Amino acid sequence: MRSGSRLAALLTAVLVLAGCAGGPGVPADVDVDVERPTPVGAEVTSGLEPPPADNPSCDPTASLRPSGGLPTPGQMPAGSTMEEIVDRGFLIAGVDQTTYLMGYRDPTAEGLSGFDIDLVNELAEALFGEPGKVRYVTVTSEQREQVLADGTVDVVVRTMTVTCDRWENVSFSTVYFEAGQRLLVHRDSEYEDVADLAGERVCSARGSTSLRRIDAHDAGLVAVAVADWADCLVMLQQGQVEGFSTDDTILAGMARQDPQLHVVGDRFSSEPYGMAFNKDDEDFVRFANALLARMRQDGTWERMYNTWLTDLGPAPAPPAANYQD
Template identity: 50%
Template sequence: MKRVVALLIPIMLLAGCGSTDQPQNSTYGVKASVPRPENVQDPAEVPSPGPAPDCVPRASLRPPATLPAPGKMPAGSTMAKIAARGRLIVGIDQNAYLFGFRDPTSGDLVGFEIDMAHAVAKALFGDPGKVQFLAITTADRIPVIQDGRADMVIRTMTMNCERWQQISFSTEYLASRQRLLVRRGSGIKEFADLAGRKVCATRGSTSIRTIAAQPSHPVPVATDSTLDCLVMLQQGQVDAVSTIDVLLAGLAAQDPTTEVVGTPVSDEPSGIGMSKDTPDLVRFVNGALERIRADGTWTSSYQRWLADSLGPVPAPPAPVYRD
């Protein structure tokens, strides 16, 4: 499988801008500004956490003892409505290497989270290909569930008590912690080394709040995608990128001049997000996750996409149920 090296992006942009032999307007002696990704917030707006009661963030709804067979969803259920439509609509990230990205040869969306979506579609339809993927930003994840544009979101979304008030989650399908991505040789090892320096994460993520809460007072910078943060790190516009370690490993795999460092500063269990109005779908998805944990699908997907970057395949996260 070919790897798309994000390190080349700024170089290609610069090469494309300087291809003419005789520029009409000379800028000799004028320092060119470094191009920025769109919609950058520098410094980022850091939303205050909303009121949230105590909860067990990993605890979801227990699945039925036996899942309905594909093509035989209970009448009137959310699953039956999805089956009648003929496809499952899933919000995903198409720019997260190893998780959800375009294969450069086939053009298909592939990755660990894409495999999770196909597994749910297989449980619903008997056909893993009956999925319509909706590419969204981090900030879009909850709105597309609430307004019905997507049946679910599989986009490394942290399960926390505040979000449980807005949407529902499946059981945990991936464990992670927030750390740092820096340039090799930068001397940055921990958040303590980033006092007053810029650290990038995606808008709408828990990572932005965590950056702002660090005692060293780094300056949070927000972008629409983690890949934009990598470009800004490459261009020297930020000093570090900070998000969950599994995503940082994907960035480091694309750019070997970077490395993941630092003590983890948060616990970030990822769950599949769904509407609070569809508890039957939540239970069904949890049953599908039980199946892929048991039959080796989860393990084989992790081995294919993540083991080279994250090390030996762990056991799948154990499900936690609230009823």
């Protein structure tokens, strides 16, 4: 097992050398163990609800058909959710600020950047005629449904997989990206696939479908839950877990930040992302789907992919729209 403190081993070696040198250092037989703290709230977990199973009676990717073309920005239908947002003067969006390439705090841009952030800006531009009228609320994976239910935000765009279970609490747009769960490990490890980590600690975010798949995996993985994806990166770098498993979009950003890590193995899930809305805001869902239809056709989706996600390979065709009505 590689888990443990690399720092502890290094300090022990240094102190032993200091003792052997005959100086006033610590004697050679002193064992020093320095444990780095784990992120707040990190814990081993088990017995989670199983990951979503195929349900022939439910297609989670099927959303609400657009009512027509997009209205003129700033001129929303009377009494609509969109008119309420325009009258307020800004869109409120629940997003991530810790996932490089998808939604992260960018010091060079003095704000948030990423594929999901660009999508929020496209939504704001369709509403107002300009992309900047957004108030961002950063949320964890676990908070995504609640902030919609209590009206804290108008929309959540945060690498959120559409599932039949989640449709019970929120409504989704058509799929805007198709991701898949894979594994991030150290380059100097011998791990090539998730099955190689049998009995080892593997990290993912609390409240995610990824964590549920780790807990249920046939390899007997030890699931470690944290608040944010960035906590998994820290724990992997510190040797506190052997792997970090979630959507390949997220892992690609983590690997870009640390060249000592790489993504391995085949996808072992399908993770279709959708924008999420309050269950009462069906008109806003149809509006968003009209926007996504335009983005697929006019090249906007491909441009966003080429800006952020070429680490995953050349741009595929955008996910096709699927409607339930």
